Amino acid sequence: MSDTPVNAKQRRTFLGIILGAIGAxxxxxxxxxxxRFLSPIDKGGEAEQVRVDxxxxxxxxxxxxxxxxxxAVLLQPQAGEFVALSAVCTHLGxxxxxxxxxxxxxxxCHAGRFSTAGQVLGGPPPKPLTTYSVTIDGNDILIG
Ligand code: FES
Structure with a gap:
């Protein structure tokens, strides 16, 4: 049985559709x-606050x-003084x-050092750690 010109054309069209679908x-x-890699991280809303006992x-x-x-990290360098910082190094993350x-x-990673205030003490980091606002609310600390 030989292909007619119409059958050969239909076959090519069908194969083209299948290859196009596989390519897609x-x-x-x-x-x-x-x-997903290039999308910004879901920050869960700019108004997010974290409460820590x-x-x-x-x-x-x-x-x-x-x-x-x-x-992020929360610390108390001295009694009653609270500091919240990003824990992501400003060099390469x-x-x-x-x-x-x-x-x-x-x-x-590269021995960058930061003070309790997030300031660069040594190594390659180009800038301090990001600081977050801290509010004392009774027995809790609110960050953000
Ligand atoms: S990533 Fe922190 S010092 Fe390089």
Whole structure:
């Protein structure tokens, strides 16, 4: 049985549609992760406030938490003084660690160092850690 010109044309059209659909699926599979990577992080609303029990924060200690979907830290450098900072290093975005002995933050990636106020003490970070507003509300501390 031989193909008529109409059957061959219909077959090419059908194959073209199938290949186009497969191409669209492959393009979607590759572009979705790129889209998610480039999309801004959901901050959960600009008005978000985090409430932390004041008793959780000891003098000279750091309490890590999530603020607007990003790592943050609350500390009490001196009795009654509370500071909230972003825990994201301003160099390349690693998460800083609290060093109890030296009472400063250390970035594990390139040894950037920050004071309890978030100021750069050493290393490659170009600017201080972002600070957040802190309000004392009875036995709680409100961040943001
Ligand atoms: S990412 Fe923190 S010092 Fe490089």
């Amino acid at each position: 699926v492959i393009a979607g599979a590759f572009s979705w992760p790129l889209f 004041r008793q959780q924060i000891k003098v000279g200690d750091a309490h890590f938490f999530s603020y607007q979907g990003r790592p 690693c998460i800083v660690k609290w060093v109890d002995d030296s009472q400063e933050f250390l970035c594990p």
